[in-house]
Amino acid sequence: MDSLTPQDLFSPSKARQQREQAADWAQIDSWLSYKYSGRTVPTFERNEETLKVLRELAAANERADEERMVLERVEREAARELEDVESKTSNTENEKLLEAIKHxxxxxxxxxxxxxxTTAVIxxxxxxxxETLAHALISHxxxxxxxxxxxxHVRTLQGYLKKQHALLREQLHTIQSDPAFATPPTLQRQTTEQIRQTKHxxxxxxxxxxxxxxxxNSGRAAVTPASRGVSSAEAIADMLEQQNVLDGMREKVEALEREVDMYKGLPADKEAARREVAKLEVxxxxxxxxxxxxxxxxxS
Structure with a gap:
Protein backbone atom coordinates (compact mmCIF):
# COMPACT_ATOMS: atom_id res chain seq x y z
CA MET A 1 0.00 0.00 0.00
CA ASP A 2 1.36 3.41 -0.98
CA SER A 3 2.02 5.80 1.87
CA LEU A 4 0.40 9.22 1.96
CA THR A 5 2.56 12.21 1.04
CA PRO A 6 1.99 15.78 2.23
CA GLN A 7 0.46 16.54 -1.18
CA ASP A 8 -2.01 13.65 -0.80
CA LEU A 9 -3.48 15.21 2.31
CA PHE A 10 -4.99 17.96 0.19
CA SER A 11 -6.22 15.53 -2.54
CA PRO A 12 -9.78 14.18 -1.84
CA SER A 13 -9.54 11.53 -4.54
CA LYS A 14 -6.25 10.16 -3.17
CA ALA A 15 -7.62 10.07 0.37
CA ARG A 16 -10.79 8.24 -0.79
CA GLN A 17 -8.64 5.72 -2.66
CA GLN A 18 -6.57 5.09 0.48
CA ARG A 19 -9.73 4.54 2.55
CA GLU A 20 -11.08 2.07 0.00
CA GLN A 21 -7.81 0.15 0.00
CA ALA A 22 -7.77 0.08 3.81
CA ALA A 23 -11.32 -1.35 3.83
CA ASP A 24 -10.36 -3.93 1.19
CA TRP A 25 -7.31 -4.98 3.19
CA ALA A 26 -9.43 -5.33 6.35
CA GLN A 27 -11.86 -7.57 4.44
CA ILE A 28 -9.00 -9.65 3.03
CA ASP A 29 -7.42 -10.04 6.50
CA SER A 30 -10.74 -11.23 7.93
CA TRP A 31 -11.19 -13.71 5.07
CA LEU A 32 -7.64 -15.08 5.45
CA SER A 33 -8.07 -15.45 9.24
CA TYR A 34 -11.28 -17.45 8.65
CA LYS A 35 -9.65 -19.69 6.05
CA TYR A 36 -6.59 -20.44 8.20
CA SER A 37 -8.81 -21.27 11.23
CA GLY A 38 -6.62 -19.84 13.96
CA ARG A 39 -3.29 -20.65 12.29
CA THR A 40 -0.75 -17.94 11.53
CA VAL A 41 -1.40 -16.23 8.19
CA PRO A 42 1.79 -16.19 6.01
CA THR A 43 3.39 -12.82 5.52
CA PHE A 44 3.29 -11.25 2.06
CA GLU A 45 3.94 -7.91 0.41
CA ARG A 46 1.02 -5.51 0.63
CA ASN A 47 0.72 -3.67 -2.64
CA GLU A 48 -2.00 -2.97 -5.19
CA GLU A 49 -1.25 -6.04 -7.34
CA THR A 50 -1.41 -8.39 -4.32
CA LEU A 51 -4.63 -6.75 -3.18
CA LYS A 52 -6.18 -7.20 -6.64
CA VAL A 53 -5.24 -10.89 -6.78
CA LEU A 54 -6.54 -11.54 -3.26
CA ARG A 55 -9.85 -9.79 -4.03
CA GLU A 56 -10.33 -11.94 -7.14
CA LEU A 57 -9.40 -15.07 -5.14
CA ALA A 58 -11.86 -14.21 -2.38
CA ALA A 59 -14.65 -13.56 -4.87
CA ALA A 60 -13.94 -16.85 -6.67
CA ASN A 61 -13.91 -18.69 -3.34
CA GLU A 62 -17.27 -17.21 -2.36
CA ARG A 63 -18.78 -18.19 -5.72
CA ALA A 64 -17.42 -21.73 -5.34
CA ASP A 65 -18.87 -21.99 -1.81
CA GLU A 66 -22.28 -20.83 -3.03
CA GLU A 67 -22.22 -23.30 -5.95
CA ARG A 68 -21.21 -26.13 -3.61
CA MET A 69 -24.03 -25.30 -1.18
CA VAL A 70 -26.57 -25.22 -4.01
CA LEU A 71 -25.27 -28.53 -5.36
CA GLU A 72 -25.45 -30.18 -1.94
CA ARG A 73 -28.98 -28.94 -1.40
CA VAL A 74 -30.06 -30.28 -4.81
CA GLU A 75 -28.40 -33.63 -4.09
CA ARG A 76 -30.14 -33.92 -0.70
CA GLU A 77 -33.53 -33.11 -2.21
CA ALA A 78 -32.99 -35.60 -5.04
CA ALA A 79 -31.87 -38.32 -2.62
CA ARG A 80 -34.90 -37.68 -0.40
CA GLU A 81 -37.29 -37.86 -3.35
CA LEU A 82 -35.60 -41.05 -4.56
CA GLU A 83 -35.89 -42.64 -1.13
CA ASP A 84 -39.58 -41.73 -0.94
CA VAL A 85 -40.24 -43.30 -4.34
CA GLU A 86 -38.27 -46.44 -3.50
CA SER A 87 -39.98 -46.75 -0.11
CA LYS A 88 -43.44 -46.46 -1.62
CA THR A 89 -42.59 -48.92 -4.39
CA SER A 90 -40.89 -51.35 -2.01
CA ASN A 91 -43.71 -51.21 0.53
CA THR A 92 -46.33 -51.81 -2.15
CA GLU A 93 -44.42 -54.72 -3.65
CA ASN A 94 -43.74 -56.24 -0.19
CA GLU A 95 -47.40 -56.01 0.76
CA LYS A 96 -48.48 -57.65 -2.51
CA LEU A 97 -45.90 -60.39 -2.05
CA LEU A 98 -46.95 -60.99 1.56
CA GLU A 99 -50.62 -61.20 0.61
CA ALA A 100 -49.83 -63.63 -2.18
CA ILE A 101 -47.78 -65.81 0.19
CA LYS A 102 -50.52 -65.81 2.82
CA HIS A 103 -53.17 -66.62 0.22
CA THR A 118 -42.25 -63.61 15.79
CA THR A 119 -38.93 -65.36 16.51
CA ALA A 120 -37.05 -62.86 14.34
CA VAL A 121 -38.72 -59.93 16.11
CA ILE A 122 -38.07 -61.31 19.61
CA GLU A 131 -28.70 -69.78 10.48
CA THR A 132 -28.85 -66.20 11.72
CA LEU A 133 -31.76 -67.07 14.01
CA ALA A 134 -29.87 -70.10 15.36
CA HIS A 135 -26.77 -68.01 16.17
CA ALA A 136 -28.92 -65.37 17.87
CA LEU A 137 -30.77 -68.02 19.89
CA ILE A 138 -27.49 -69.60 21.02
CA SER A 139 -26.15 -66.19 22.05
CA HIS A 140 -29.28 -65.41 24.05
CA HIS A 153 -23.76 -66.63 43.20
CA VAL A 154 -25.29 -63.37 44.46
CA ARG A 155 -27.95 -65.27 46.40
CA THR A 156 -25.31 -67.46 48.03
CA LEU A 157 -23.30 -64.41 48.99
CA GLN A 158 -26.43 -62.76 50.36
CA GLY A 159 -27.15 -65.78 52.57
CA TYR A 160 -23.57 -65.78 53.89
CA LEU A 161 -23.79 -62.07 54.70
CA LYS A 162 -27.08 -62.60 56.55
CA LYS A 163 -25.48 -65.33 58.69
CA GLN A 164 -22.49 -63.14 59.48
CA HIS A 165 -24.79 -60.24 60.34
CA ALA A 166 -26.79 -62.40 62.74
CA LEU A 167 -23.55 -63.66 64.36
CA LEU A 168 -22.24 -60.13 64.82
CA ARG A 169 -25.52 -58.98 66.36
CA GLU A 170 -25.40 -61.92 68.78
CA GLN A 171 -21.83 -61.04 69.79
CA LEU A 172 -22.82 -57.39 70.24
CA HIS A 173 -25.72 -58.41 72.48
CA THR A 174 -23.39 -60.61 74.52
CA ILE A 175 -20.90 -57.78 74.95
CA GLN A 176 -23.61 -55.34 76.00
CA SER A 177 -25.35 -57.70 78.45
CA ASP A 178 -22.51 -59.76 79.95
CA PRO A 179 -21.30 -58.25 83.27
CA ALA A 180 -17.78 -59.53 82.54
CA PHE A 181 -17.42 -56.90 79.84
CA ALA A 182 -18.72 -54.06 82.03
CA THR A 183 -16.31 -51.32 83.06
CA PRO A 184 -15.62 -51.12 86.80
CA PRO A 185 -17.73 -48.35 88.35
CA THR A 186 -14.70 -46.89 90.13
CA LEU A 187 -12.52 -46.68 87.01
CA GLN A 188 -12.97 -42.96 86.48
CA ARG A 189 -12.45 -42.17 90.18
CA GLN A 190 -9.29 -44.31 90.33
CA THR A 191 -7.90 -42.69 87.21
CA THR A 192 -8.58 -39.21 88.56
CA GLU A 193 -6.98 -40.08 91.92
CA GLN A 194 -3.87 -41.53 90.30
CA ILE A 195 -3.46 -38.49 88.08
CA ARG A 196 -3.79 -36.24 91.13
CA GLN A 197 -1.19 -38.26 93.06
CA THR A 198 1.17 -38.18 90.10
CA LYS A 199 0.96 -34.38 89.89
CA HIS A 200 1.47 -34.08 93.66
CA ASN A 217 25.47 -24.87 97.13
CA SER A 218 25.34 -23.80 100.79
CA GLY A 219 27.56 -26.73 101.81
CA ARG A 220 30.19 -25.77 99.30
CA ALA A 221 30.08 -22.12 100.43
CA ALA A 222 30.14 -22.83 104.22
CA VAL A 223 32.88 -25.44 104.33
CA THR A 224 36.25 -24.04 105.58
CA PRO A 225 39.58 -25.77 105.49
CA ALA A 226 39.45 -26.37 109.29
CA SER A 227 35.98 -27.89 109.39
CA ARG A 228 35.99 -29.46 105.95
CA GLY A 229 36.15 -33.02 107.29
CA VAL A 230 33.23 -32.90 109.77
CA SER A 231 31.03 -30.66 107.66
CA SER A 232 31.67 -32.71 104.55
CA ALA A 233 30.73 -35.95 106.31
CA GLU A 234 27.50 -34.52 107.71
CA ALA A 235 26.61 -32.90 104.40
CA ILE A 236 27.30 -36.12 102.51
CA ALA A 237 25.17 -38.15 104.95
CA ASP A 238 22.33 -35.62 104.66
CA MET A 239 22.63 -35.60 100.90
CA LEU A 240 22.60 -39.40 100.76
CA GLU A 241 19.51 -39.54 102.94
CA GLN A 242 17.72 -36.98 100.83
CA GLN A 243 18.86 -38.77 97.69
CA ASN A 244 17.35 -42.03 99.00
CA VAL A 245 14.10 -40.25 99.78
CA LEU A 246 14.15 -38.69 96.34
CA ASP A 247 14.80 -42.05 94.65
CA GLY A 248 11.94 -43.61 96.57
CA MET A 249 9.59 -40.84 95.50
CA ARG A 250 10.75 -41.13 91.90
CA GLU A 251 10.09 -44.90 91.91
CA LYS A 252 6.63 -44.30 93.35
CA VAL A 253 5.87 -41.70 90.68
CA GLU A 254 7.08 -44.01 87.93
CA ALA A 255 4.86 -46.81 89.29
CA LEU A 256 1.87 -44.49 89.34
CA GLU A 257 2.66 -43.31 85.80
CA ARG A 258 2.77 -46.93 84.61
CA GLU A 259 -0.61 -47.57 86.21
CA VAL A 260 -2.04 -44.42 84.57
CA ASP A 261 -0.58 -45.42 81.18
CA MET A 262 -2.63 -48.61 81.36
CA TYR A 263 -5.73 -46.43 80.95
CA LYS A 264 -4.19 -44.16 78.35
CA GLY A 265 -6.37 -43.67 75.29
CA LEU A 266 -9.66 -44.30 77.08
CA PRO A 267 -12.31 -41.59 76.62
CA ALA A 268 -13.21 -39.36 79.56
CA ASP A 269 -16.86 -40.45 79.47
CA LYS A 270 -17.53 -43.46 81.73
CA GLU A 271 -19.88 -45.25 79.33
CA ALA A 272 -17.54 -44.70 76.39
CA ALA A 273 -14.62 -46.01 78.48
CA ARG A 274 -16.64 -49.10 79.37
CA ARG A 275 -17.42 -49.78 75.73
CA GLU A 276 -13.75 -49.38 74.80
CA VAL A 277 -12.64 -51.74 77.58
CA ALA A 278 -15.28 -54.25 76.50
CA LYS A 279 -14.05 -54.06 72.92
CA LEU A 280 -10.45 -54.67 74.03
CA GLU A 281 -11.54 -57.61 76.21
CA VAL A 282 -13.34 -59.16 73.24
CA SER A 300 -1.98 -82.79 67.49
Whole structure:
Protein backbone atom coordinates (compact mmCIF):
# COMPACT_ATOMS: atom_id res chain seq x y z
CA MET A 1 0.00 0.00 0.00
CA ASP A 2 1.36 3.41 -0.98
CA SER A 3 2.02 5.80 1.87
CA LEU A 4 0.40 9.22 1.96
CA THR A 5 2.56 12.21 1.04
CA PRO A 6 1.99 15.78 2.23
CA GLN A 7 0.46 16.54 -1.18
CA ASP A 8 -2.01 13.65 -0.80
CA LEU A 9 -3.48 15.21 2.31
CA PHE A 10 -4.99 17.96 0.19
CA SER A 11 -6.22 15.53 -2.54
CA PRO A 12 -9.78 14.18 -1.84
CA SER A 13 -9.54 11.53 -4.54
CA LYS A 14 -6.25 10.16 -3.17
CA ALA A 15 -7.62 10.07 0.37
CA ARG A 16 -10.79 8.24 -0.79
CA GLN A 17 -8.64 5.72 -2.66
CA GLN A 18 -6.57 5.09 0.48
CA ARG A 19 -9.73 4.54 2.55
CA GLU A 20 -11.08 2.07 0.00
CA GLN A 21 -7.81 0.15 0.00
CA ALA A 22 -7.77 0.08 3.81
CA ALA A 23 -11.32 -1.35 3.83
CA ASP A 24 -10.36 -3.93 1.19
CA TRP A 25 -7.31 -4.98 3.19
CA ALA A 26 -9.43 -5.33 6.35
CA GLN A 27 -11.86 -7.57 4.44
CA ILE A 28 -9.00 -9.65 3.03
CA ASP A 29 -7.42 -10.04 6.50
CA SER A 30 -10.74 -11.23 7.93
CA TRP A 31 -11.19 -13.71 5.07
CA LEU A 32 -7.64 -15.08 5.45
CA SER A 33 -8.07 -15.45 9.24
CA TYR A 34 -11.28 -17.45 8.65
CA LYS A 35 -9.65 -19.69 6.05
CA TYR A 36 -6.59 -20.44 8.20
CA SER A 37 -8.81 -21.27 11.23
CA GLY A 38 -6.62 -19.84 13.96
CA ARG A 39 -3.29 -20.65 12.29
CA THR A 40 -0.75 -17.94 11.53
CA VAL A 41 -1.40 -16.23 8.19
CA PRO A 42 1.79 -16.19 6.01
CA THR A 43 3.39 -12.82 5.52
CA PHE A 44 3.29 -11.25 2.06
CA GLU A 45 3.94 -7.91 0.41
CA ARG A 46 1.02 -5.51 0.63
CA ASN A 47 0.72 -3.67 -2.64
CA GLU A 48 -2.00 -2.97 -5.19
CA GLU A 49 -1.25 -6.04 -7.34
CA THR A 50 -1.41 -8.39 -4.32
CA LEU A 51 -4.63 -6.75 -3.18
CA LYS A 52 -6.18 -7.20 -6.64
CA VAL A 53 -5.24 -10.89 -6.78
CA LEU A 54 -6.54 -11.54 -3.26
CA ARG A 55 -9.85 -9.79 -4.03
CA GLU A 56 -10.33 -11.94 -7.14
CA LEU A 57 -9.40 -15.07 -5.14
CA ALA A 58 -11.86 -14.21 -2.38
CA ALA A 59 -14.65 -13.56 -4.87
CA ALA A 60 -13.94 -16.85 -6.67
CA ASN A 61 -13.91 -18.69 -3.34
CA GLU A 62 -17.27 -17.21 -2.36
CA ARG A 63 -18.78 -18.19 -5.72
CA ALA A 64 -17.42 -21.73 -5.34
CA ASP A 65 -18.87 -21.99 -1.81
CA GLU A 66 -22.28 -20.83 -3.03
CA GLU A 67 -22.22 -23.30 -5.95
CA ARG A 68 -21.21 -26.13 -3.61
CA MET A 69 -24.03 -25.30 -1.18
CA VAL A 70 -26.57 -25.22 -4.01
CA LEU A 71 -25.27 -28.53 -5.36
CA GLU A 72 -25.45 -30.18 -1.94
CA ARG A 73 -28.98 -28.94 -1.40
CA VAL A 74 -30.06 -30.28 -4.81
CA GLU A 75 -28.40 -33.63 -4.09
CA ARG A 76 -30.14 -33.92 -0.70
CA GLU A 77 -33.53 -33.11 -2.21
CA ALA A 78 -32.99 -35.60 -5.04
CA ALA A 79 -31.87 -38.32 -2.62
CA ARG A 80 -34.90 -37.68 -0.40
CA GLU A 81 -37.29 -37.86 -3.35
CA LEU A 82 -35.60 -41.05 -4.56
CA GLU A 83 -35.89 -42.64 -1.13
CA ASP A 84 -39.58 -41.73 -0.94
CA VAL A 85 -40.24 -43.30 -4.34
CA GLU A 86 -38.27 -46.44 -3.50
CA SER A 87 -39.98 -46.75 -0.11
CA LYS A 88 -43.44 -46.46 -1.62
CA THR A 89 -42.59 -48.92 -4.39
CA SER A 90 -40.89 -51.35 -2.01
CA ASN A 91 -43.71 -51.21 0.53
CA THR A 92 -46.33 -51.81 -2.15
CA GLU A 93 -44.42 -54.72 -3.65
CA ASN A 94 -43.74 -56.24 -0.19
CA GLU A 95 -47.40 -56.01 0.76
CA LYS A 96 -48.48 -57.65 -2.51
CA LEU A 97 -45.90 -60.39 -2.05
CA LEU A 98 -46.95 -60.99 1.56
CA GLU A 99 -50.62 -61.20 0.61
CA ALA A 100 -49.83 -63.63 -2.18
CA ILE A 101 -47.78 -65.81 0.19
CA LYS A 102 -50.52 -65.81 2.82
CA HIS A 103 -53.17 -66.62 0.22
CA UNK A 104 -51.27 -69.65 -1.05
CA UNK A 105 -50.11 -71.01 2.31
CA UNK A 106 -51.85 -73.74 4.25
CA UNK A 107 -52.91 -73.07 7.85
CA UNK A 108 -49.81 -74.90 9.07
CA UNK A 109 -47.66 -72.80 6.76
CA UNK A 110 -49.26 -69.57 7.98
CA UNK A 111 -48.66 -70.64 11.54
CA UNK A 112 -45.01 -71.46 10.73
CA UNK A 113 -44.59 -68.10 8.96
CA UNK A 114 -46.04 -66.28 11.95
CA UNK A 115 -43.75 -68.22 14.32
CA UNK A 116 -40.72 -67.43 12.15
CA UNK A 117 -41.57 -63.71 12.05
CA THR A 118 -42.25 -63.61 15.79
CA THR A 119 -38.93 -65.36 16.51
CA ALA A 120 -37.05 -62.86 14.34
CA VAL A 121 -38.72 -59.93 16.11
CA ILE A 122 -38.07 -61.31 19.61
CA UNK A 123 -34.43 -62.13 18.82
CA UNK A 124 -34.04 -58.70 17.15
CA UNK A 125 -32.41 -60.11 14.03
CA UNK A 126 -32.33 -58.18 10.74
CA UNK A 127 -33.28 -61.26 8.72
CA UNK A 128 -35.27 -64.49 9.02
CA UNK A 129 -32.41 -66.65 7.83
CA UNK A 130 -32.45 -69.87 9.91
CA GLU A 131 -28.70 -69.78 10.48
CA THR A 132 -28.85 -66.20 11.72
CA LEU A 133 -31.76 -67.07 14.01
CA ALA A 134 -29.87 -70.10 15.36
CA HIS A 135 -26.77 -68.01 16.17
CA ALA A 136 -28.92 -65.37 17.87
CA LEU A 137 -30.77 -68.02 19.89
CA ILE A 138 -27.49 -69.60 21.02
CA SER A 139 -26.15 -66.19 22.05
CA HIS A 140 -29.28 -65.41 24.05
CA UNK A 141 -29.14 -68.83 25.69
CA UNK A 142 -25.52 -68.29 26.75
CA UNK A 143 -26.35 -64.85 28.12
CA UNK A 144 -29.32 -66.25 30.04
CA UNK A 145 -27.22 -69.05 31.53
CA UNK A 146 -24.50 -66.59 32.57
CA UNK A 147 -27.03 -64.33 34.26
CA UNK A 148 -28.58 -67.33 36.04
CA UNK A 149 -25.19 -68.39 37.39
CA UNK A 150 -24.41 -64.85 38.53
CA UNK A 151 -27.79 -64.61 40.24
CA UNK A 152 -27.18 -67.89 42.10
CA HIS A 153 -23.76 -66.63 43.20
CA VAL A 154 -25.29 -63.37 44.46
CA ARG A 155 -27.95 -65.27 46.40
CA THR A 156 -25.31 -67.46 48.03
CA LEU A 157 -23.30 -64.41 48.99
CA GLN A 158 -26.43 -62.76 50.36
CA GLY A 159 -27.15 -65.78 52.57
CA TYR A 160 -23.57 -65.78 53.89
CA LEU A 161 -23.79 -62.07 54.70
CA LYS A 162 -27.08 -62.60 56.55
CA LYS A 163 -25.48 -65.33 58.69
CA GLN A 164 -22.49 -63.14 59.48
CA HIS A 165 -24.79 -60.24 60.34
CA ALA A 166 -26.79 -62.40 62.74
CA LEU A 167 -23.55 -63.66 64.36
CA LEU A 168 -22.24 -60.13 64.82
CA ARG A 169 -25.52 -58.98 66.36
CA GLU A 170 -25.40 -61.92 68.78
CA GLN A 171 -21.83 -61.04 69.79
CA LEU A 172 -22.82 -57.39 70.24
CA HIS A 173 -25.72 -58.41 72.48
CA THR A 174 -23.39 -60.61 74.52
CA ILE A 175 -20.90 -57.78 74.95
CA GLN A 176 -23.61 -55.34 76.00
CA SER A 177 -25.35 -57.70 78.45
CA ASP A 178 -22.51 -59.76 79.95
CA PRO A 179 -21.30 -58.25 83.27
CA ALA A 180 -17.78 -59.53 82.54
CA PHE A 181 -17.42 -56.90 79.84
CA ALA A 182 -18.72 -54.06 82.03
CA THR A 183 -16.31 -51.32 83.06
CA PRO A 184 -15.62 -51.12 86.80
CA PRO A 185 -17.73 -48.35 88.35
CA THR A 186 -14.70 -46.89 90.13
CA LEU A 187 -12.52 -46.68 87.01
CA GLN A 188 -12.97 -42.96 86.48
CA ARG A 189 -12.45 -42.17 90.18
CA GLN A 190 -9.29 -44.31 90.33
CA THR A 191 -7.90 -42.69 87.21
CA THR A 192 -8.58 -39.21 88.56
CA GLU A 193 -6.98 -40.08 91.92
CA GLN A 194 -3.87 -41.53 90.30
CA ILE A 195 -3.46 -38.49 88.08
CA ARG A 196 -3.79 -36.24 91.13
CA GLN A 197 -1.19 -38.26 93.06
CA THR A 198 1.17 -38.18 90.10
CA LYS A 199 0.96 -34.38 89.89
CA HIS A 200 1.47 -34.08 93.66
CA UNK A 201 4.53 -36.36 93.63
CA UNK A 202 6.04 -34.53 90.66
CA UNK A 203 5.72 -31.28 92.60
CA UNK A 204 7.37 -32.93 95.63
CA UNK A 205 10.22 -34.20 93.47
CA UNK A 206 10.87 -30.74 92.08
CA UNK A 207 10.75 -29.31 95.63
CA UNK A 208 13.26 -31.86 96.96
CA UNK A 209 15.53 -31.37 93.96
CA UNK A 210 15.54 -27.63 94.62
CA UNK A 211 16.29 -28.20 98.30
CA UNK A 212 19.08 -30.63 97.44
CA UNK A 213 20.59 -28.14 95.03
CA UNK A 214 20.38 -25.38 97.67
CA UNK A 215 22.03 -27.63 100.29
CA UNK A 216 24.83 -28.52 97.90
CA ASN A 217 25.47 -24.87 97.13
CA SER A 218 25.34 -23.80 100.79
CA GLY A 219 27.56 -26.73 101.81
CA ARG A 220 30.19 -25.77 99.30
CA ALA A 221 30.08 -22.12 100.43
CA ALA A 222 30.14 -22.83 104.22
CA VAL A 223 32.88 -25.44 104.33
CA THR A 224 36.25 -24.04 105.58
CA PRO A 225 39.58 -25.77 105.49
CA ALA A 226 39.45 -26.37 109.29
CA SER A 227 35.98 -27.89 109.39
CA ARG A 228 35.99 -29.46 105.95
CA GLY A 229 36.15 -33.02 107.29
CA VAL A 230 33.23 -32.90 109.77
CA SER A 231 31.03 -30.66 107.66
CA SER A 232 31.67 -32.71 104.55
CA ALA A 233 30.73 -35.95 106.31
CA GLU A 234 27.50 -34.52 107.71
CA ALA A 235 26.61 -32.90 104.40
CA ILE A 236 27.30 -36.12 102.51
CA ALA A 237 25.17 -38.15 104.95
CA ASP A 238 22.33 -35.62 104.66
CA MET A 239 22.63 -35.60 100.90
CA LEU A 240 22.60 -39.40 100.76
CA GLU A 241 19.51 -39.54 102.94
CA GLN A 242 17.72 -36.98 100.83
CA GLN A 243 18.86 -38.77 97.69
CA ASN A 244 17.35 -42.03 99.00
CA VAL A 245 14.10 -40.25 99.78
CA LEU A 246 14.15 -38.69 96.34
CA ASP A 247 14.80 -42.05 94.65
CA GLY A 248 11.94 -43.61 96.57
CA MET A 249 9.59 -40.84 95.50
CA ARG A 250 10.75 -41.13 91.90
CA GLU A 251 10.09 -44.90 91.91
CA LYS A 252 6.63 -44.30 93.35
CA VAL A 253 5.87 -41.70 90.68
CA GLU A 254 7.08 -44.01 87.93
CA ALA A 255 4.86 -46.81 89.29
CA LEU A 256 1.87 -44.49 89.34
CA GLU A 257 2.66 -43.31 85.80
CA ARG A 258 2.77 -46.93 84.61
CA GLU A 259 -0.61 -47.57 86.21
CA VAL A 260 -2.04 -44.42 84.57
CA ASP A 261 -0.58 -45.42 81.18
CA MET A 262 -2.63 -48.61 81.36
CA TYR A 263 -5.73 -46.43 80.95
CA LYS A 264 -4.19 -44.16 78.35
CA GLY A 265 -6.37 -43.67 75.29
CA LEU A 266 -9.66 -44.30 77.08
CA PRO A 267 -12.31 -41.59 76.62
CA ALA A 268 -13.21 -39.36 79.56
CA ASP A 269 -16.86 -40.45 79.47
CA LYS A 270 -17.53 -43.46 81.73
CA GLU A 271 -19.88 -45.25 79.33
CA ALA A 272 -17.54 -44.70 76.39
CA ALA A 273 -14.62 -46.01 78.48
CA ARG A 274 -16.64 -49.10 79.37
CA ARG A 275 -17.42 -49.78 75.73
CA GLU A 276 -13.75 -49.38 74.80
CA VAL A 277 -12.64 -51.74 77.58
CA ALA A 278 -15.28 -54.25 76.50
CA LYS A 279 -14.05 -54.06 72.92
CA LEU A 280 -10.45 -54.67 74.03
CA GLU A 281 -11.54 -57.61 76.21
CA VAL A 282 -13.34 -59.16 73.24
CA UNK A 283 -10.19 -58.80 71.15
CA UNK A 284 -8.17 -60.34 74.00
CA UNK A 285 -10.62 -63.25 74.20
CA UNK A 286 -10.35 -63.82 70.45
CA UNK A 287 -6.54 -63.78 70.65
CA UNK A 288 -6.65 -66.28 73.52
CA UNK A 289 -8.90 -68.59 71.52
CA UNK A 290 -6.61 -68.31 68.54
CA UNK A 291 -3.62 -69.09 70.77
CA UNK A 292 -5.37 -72.15 72.22
CA UNK A 293 -6.33 -73.36 68.73
CA UNK A 294 -2.76 -72.94 67.50
CA UNK A 295 -1.44 -74.80 70.55
CA UNK A 296 -3.98 -77.61 70.05
CA UNK A 297 -3.04 -77.91 66.38
CA UNK A 298 0.64 -77.94 67.32
CA UNK A 299 0.13 -80.69 69.89
CA SER A 300 -1.98 -82.79 67.49
Missing amino acids: NLTPDGQESLHALA LNTPTTDP TQTSQTLTNNLA LRAKIREHEDRLMALQ ELDLLRRRRDDLFANLV
